[in-house]
Amino acid sequence: MKNNTYSPYITFNKEEWSELRNNVPMTLTEHQLHSLMGVQDHITLDEASDIYLPLSRLINLYTTAYQQLHTVTDTFIGQQTKKVPFIIGIAGSVAVGKSTISRIIKALLSQWNSHPNVDILTTDGFLYPNEVLEQRGIMNRKGFPESYDIKKLMKVLGDLKSGKSEVRAPLYSHLTYDVLQDEEQVFHDPDIVIVEGVNVLQTPKRKKKTPQTFVSDFFDFSIYIDADEDALEKWYVNRFMKLRDTAFQDERSYFHKYADLSNDEASDTAKDIWGRINLKNLYENILPTKSRADLILHKDGDHLIDEIHLRKI
Structure with a gap:
């Protein structure tokens, strides 16, 4: 464990972090864990036990303290107020594995008696519809801050x-690559909400001197999933290739036009999309938010966590 005086974080390697599990039992089976993974994730039970069980214990401790603070505030003001959820933000690049990690954290946190009702809110649903993006001429900037209806997201968090x-x-469909017009996600008194998306820790550029509210102001705990640029590009290309052989084959898929590309053509197309859009978004808008996170999970080239940075309190 590294506790640099001049760093806001305490750094743990995988072995040090795994010891903080503190005998919390693994509640997921290998089959259940496999069902939570994305197209290119290969997280083992050992990885889940070493990384995500200690994390679930940490979040449980934070959530318990949050609930106690809520009770203390009720005592102070002399009345009982409504229970509000503990909100976790999870940010990071495209293809880094945010969705899989969110699902694993949800599954583990749901096993704790003090907060069994855990939901995931993805920011994809707050993208403007493709029709709007095309009208504004920013379809090629989908995923950039200006492509989201931030006011709607803030309203839901509020x-x-x-x-x-x-x-x-x-809700959003990754098959049609568009917001679903006739479907919604409904939250019923959740204990914990995990908000997952590339943009959740971003702060808009200030145009006025008046105070502004950011999406992250609603978070009680935030996580940034980190990886080196070369690994991210490799994962993005590999995912594109796998989707070419699966989801892109569906005629309803927005990316059906890529279904018959050769291996070389598919690889070149994926690299082009990565460089023109996702890499640019990473450096302009996503990576600069890493230092705002309470916890940074760094992945090695095999999609495994090798270093953990926990913000000091």
């Missing part, structure tokens, strides 16, 4: 934090 018993959020 409703959750105000203790509303039912909150509705838009």
